[in-house]
Amino acid sequence: MEIGLETLNQLVSWLAGEFENQAQALDQPAWFVHLRLWHRPLPFLIDGYPALFAEQANALYLDKPYRQRVVTFRPTDPPDRLQAQYYACKQPDRWQGAGANPDRLQSLTLEDLELLPGCRLTVMRQDDWFKADPVPDTQCCFQYQGETRQVILGFEVSADTFLSYDRGVDPKTEQALWGAIMGAYRFQKRQNFGVELV
Structure with a gap:
């Protein structure tokens, strides 16, 4: 079944918001840190999409968010799926806190972003969920503090729940280092930012 712009917009609307995994962190504190996650719509489109x-931030240190990035969404071929493409922020510290303070994104431009070619996901609709998996034969790598870091991306999202499968791995051994090592981080939506979509 071909996916149209209406379905794409629903995906992005479900993703747009502030999320928290408090229940999971209380239930399994040994395995899951209590996190706050922001997906804030950019005030402009990228290539029309x-x-x-x-x-995201540790709930104990909300004033020190990290992992600043931008993700775009578009239809792809075959037309029964969507594509998510990640970008790195060239100066992540400059945008730190913009998830909670969207006015700071007004000065963000494409020149502030760096395309991460291997950081792409294929997104499929599954009933009341969307599921995103890495494109086969790709590696999502980026530079951090002078070192090459690799992350395996993935997520599922419904109207009020976001599951993150992101996990950092050793680029040489692919041994998991951080993130969803013991299963997905399960976030519940606290605020909906869908009205901010352009």
């Missing part, structure tokens, strides 16, 4: 600014 919507994009989200994403960052």
